[in-house]
Amino acid sequence: MSAPLPASSSPFTRAVVSSMRKLYPESLADKSFDNTGLLLEAPFNPRRRQKNSVLLTVDLTKAVADEAIKRRDSVVVAYHPIIFRGLKSLTLNDSQQQSLLRLAQEGISVYSPHTAVDSTPGGMGDWLCDVVTGSTSPSSTFSPQKIEKSSSQKYSHPTYPTPPSSVSTSSSPVPHTRSTIIPSPSPVPEGFESAGMGRLVTFSTPQPLTSVVDRIAQGVGLPGGIPIAIPQSASVDNMQIRTVGVCPGSGSGVLVKGTGGNLPDLLFTGELSHHEALAVIERGSAVVALAHSNTERGYLRAVMREKLEESLKKEWETERDQGLKALEESAKEAGAGLVNGLDEAYRDSECEVGVSDADRDPFGIMVRIG
Known part of the structure; x- marks a missing residue:
């Protein structure tokens, strides 16, 4: 034996x-x-x-x-x-x-x-940058979920974003630069020098907010709705976005506190608290918060x-x-x-x-x- x-x-x-x-x-x-x-x-x-x-x-x-x-x-x-x-x-x-x-x-x-995964170059933060800049696009077979009526007769069954099974690299992403908001402390492994939490996208020319929202919807799986906060003096049709801060999951520690008070025009994350979102829009910026894991999946x-x-x-x-x-x-x-x-x-x-x-x-x- x-x-x-x-x-x-x-x-x-x-x-x-x-x-x-x-x-x-x-x-x-x-x-x-x-x-x-x-x-x-x-x-x-x-x-x-x-x-x-x-x-x-x-x-x-x-x-x-x-x-x-x-x-x-x-x-x-x-x-x-x-x-x-x-x-x-x-x-x-x-x-x-x-x-x-x-x-x-x-x-x-x-x-x-x-x-x-959030911190790594080419990780989740950079993927969210790809989403907002149109650097990737869903496969041609990607289609929204069918909405079916529930027994309430007035509301559908809950729908959830369905990420595309494949994506391709876009030949014409919107020109932009990107940087790390909170760099990882030294020492970092060789080849990971740009690691850190959160990314800041700066478009070469301002983008309509509606165009950025369309790209977000495509990238995360065509959700049934886009939770968005904008200043009360603005409308989605007239807001122009030059800078976008992205952070998967719960982004306040990175996008609100980590930017040193210099808020980007749009904060794209999974969730912010009620009071944090109010503070952001009072200062003239917008927020797209899709629910925590819809920015990750x-x-x-x-x-x-x-x-x-x-x-x-x-x-x-x-x-x-x-x-x-x-x-x-x-x-x-x-x-x-x-x-x-x-x-x-x-x-x-x-x-x-x-x-x-x-x-x-x-x-x-x-x-x-x-």
């Missing part, structure tokens, strides 16, 4: 974690409040292997956990950390802990990059899926080569065959990254149609 393997995550999981750390270095996350990295390391059981696949999501909900279990993924990459503070227990009474325990039981690990399909899959294929090939060589050396020394079925895991060249279909912002839009 062969000796049991020491407790560890699967080889494929280690390749996923390595790829994520190279693409979105954990040192770029805001550790003053954030909790990033490998939050759940599920023990590897080579006799009941998961698929070599990753599921991307913004939030790890029960529905997403069910999806990952059904798909037999090895790793869930959840942009928002499901563990923010220290835990004194792990029980089935707490819905989030229940999801973690179920995933661990199935051998599925959880990695959360959060603000490392589209990045998973538009950018992260492809970047991670490309990096992971290389990382997994290296991990496989090294693992098989190590196993063969161990087998020679022990005078036995490869052990515990681990060789099967290393021989599996499959590698897939998917995006959750169950993930969505808690808030939808009910449209009056009756």
Whole structure:
């Protein structure tokens, strides 16, 4: 009888974690409040292997956990950390802990990059810049959701933005420059010199607010409505936008406080408080706040899926080569065959990254149609 393997995550999981750390270095996350990295390391059981696949999501909900279990993924990459503070227990009474325990039981690990993705050049902040400047455009097959009447007879069922399954680089983005609002503190990893929180887009010539809003709607998935705040003395038809501050999620700390009082013409984020929004429009600027995660979710399909899959294929090939060589050396020394079925895991060249279909912002839009 062969000796049991020491407790560890699967080889494929280690390749996923390595790829994520190279693409979105954990040192770029805001550790003053954030909790990033490998939050759940599920023990590897080579006799009941998961698929070599990753599921991307913004939030790890029960529905997403069910999806990952059904798909037999090895790793869930959840942009928002499901563990923010220290835990004194792990029980089935707490819905989030229940999801973690179920995933661990199935051998599925959880990695959360959060603000490392916000800060990284080419990350979520730069994707929002691409959205407002028209640097990317949805695939031609992208169409708005069909609005269906609910049992109320006057309002539709809630609708949620559906990010396009693919995007293409626009040949004619609006001319602009962009800069980082709050640069990451030194030292930053080589190649990530422009890292930091928030981005400021400066158009070469002022843009109609309505044009910017149209580009936002296209980029995030044609939501049923655009929450917008404008000064009471203005109208959307006459406002011109020269500068746009963008920040995914909750943007007040970056766009209001981080700009040193020099507000951009438009603040584009997920949410601001009531009083913060009032203060912004009283000073002549506008706000587009789409609900927290609607400024984040589209990045998973538009950018992260492809970047991670490309990096992971290389990382997994290296991990496989090294693992098989190590196993063969161990087998020679022990005078036995490869052990515990681990060789099967290393021989599996499959590698897939998917995006959750169950993930969505808690808030939808009910449209009056009756």
